[in-house]
Amino acid sequence: MSSCKNPLVSIIVPIFNAENYINKCLNSILNQTMKNIEIIIVDDASTDRSLFIVENYKNKDSRIKIIGLKYNKGPGNARNKGIIYASSKFVMFIDSDDYIHPKMVEILYNEALSKNCDIVSCRYHRVSNDEVLSTSPLDIYSNDSICDFMKGCISPMVWNKIYSIRLFIDNDIFFPEELYFEDQIVTFQLFFYAKNISVLENIFYNWNVTDKSITNSISLKHINDLFRVFKLIKKFLIDKKVYKHYEDYFLSKLLYITTTHLLSLLFNQKLKNQIFLENIENKLYSFNNNILEIVKTNNKSYYINYIYNLFKITKNNNLKLRYNQIQIKRNIMIDSYNLDSDILFNLIKLKSIKELIIYGTGEIAHELIKKIKNKKIKIIMILDSNNTASTFDYNNVYTLESSPINIDNKYIIIASIAYANEIIQKIKNYSLTKKISPNIISINDFIDYIEIK
Known part of the structure; x- marks a missing residue:
């Protein structure tokens, strides 16, 4: 492909020992419906075949630029180098083990251009081996970006967004070097200075969770x-x-x-x-x-x-x-090996619940079901946010909307820790529209049995 003399978007990809992932990442960028882009690959002193792989790509597509760094200083420094070399008015960041939807660049760019936005964000999947583990909620912005960021309404990741490069240049914003979690400060500063922000419901970015991920x-x-x-x-x-x-x-x-x-x-x-x-x-x-x-x-x-x-x-x-010092107020028997399901099971026993609905299909749900079956407590139904989730031997999985049973006054056990608050809010919103009042039990209830000295 011929070189883009005036690319509309600069896509910065820092790489370090990414030989197992970089092909999929680059293919997803090169296959964008928007062709007028430049791809700035910053090799952060890789010691594997990463540089060799990207050089082969560059020989086939002149939109690719490669910056080789002599010393490894982390993704912050690599992104800074990319910003300096970017020649477009808009910039995006993609991690080398992730991949994107074919229309991501085009749609985010058009949104930024048509609405004169400094930042446009989209949603993302958290994936592993191409399996979707979770999906990000829609970012919510008000006129107070500081409050939005602190309340978690803004995702702190830099990679699911497009930015006007003037935000970086005019406000002297650069990534801290040799630091983990560098996204947090940079995203915060960018949103502080941004005058116009747009949010898209589209899920365009795939965050690939690997064994080497910071989150692991x-x-x-x-x-x-x-x-x-x-x-x-x-x-x-x-x-x-x-x-x-x-x-x-x-x-x-x-x-x-x-x-x-x-x-x-x-x-x-x-x-x-x-x-x-x-x-x-x-x-x-x-x-x-x-x-x-x-x-x-x-x-x-x-x-x-x-x-x-x-x-x-x-x-x-x-x-x-x-x-x-954290102490338990009441005599609750807890097996530390399956602590999450154990606590939920104890809450069920303390409330003398005889039949219930379980919300969730993960490991906690499976362990909880084993405990419940042994005590002959009736499980009415399994709920999940996605009815295509795994099914149990004796029951199909339903969403709130597809539930064949009226959940009014029923006990719903939230078999999730990370998404408990989100699930609770979803059930409350649904209950409000249906004018019903289910009883929700979650790990949050355990705080009533804890005291701190």
């Missing part, structure tokens, strides 16, 4: 970097003289990200490391000694998730908390 690993560097990034966000707010106004939102966001990006991984990887937990606690309380009380008052669901994850980690790994 944790180290002391991950812990230190996360809090360094939030210090940068705090400094930015202080410099703009708005930190005091947004402090409660900021602390809630910090606690939420600490839970989802650090504590959940400590539990999942069974890391029996007291140093890790103390490091997290020390850094968290360095922002504000009263962070838990502040978040409990302003965002109880974030507080619940944090305490619950602490409980799981300390029970499973026999670790001790420096600042608080």
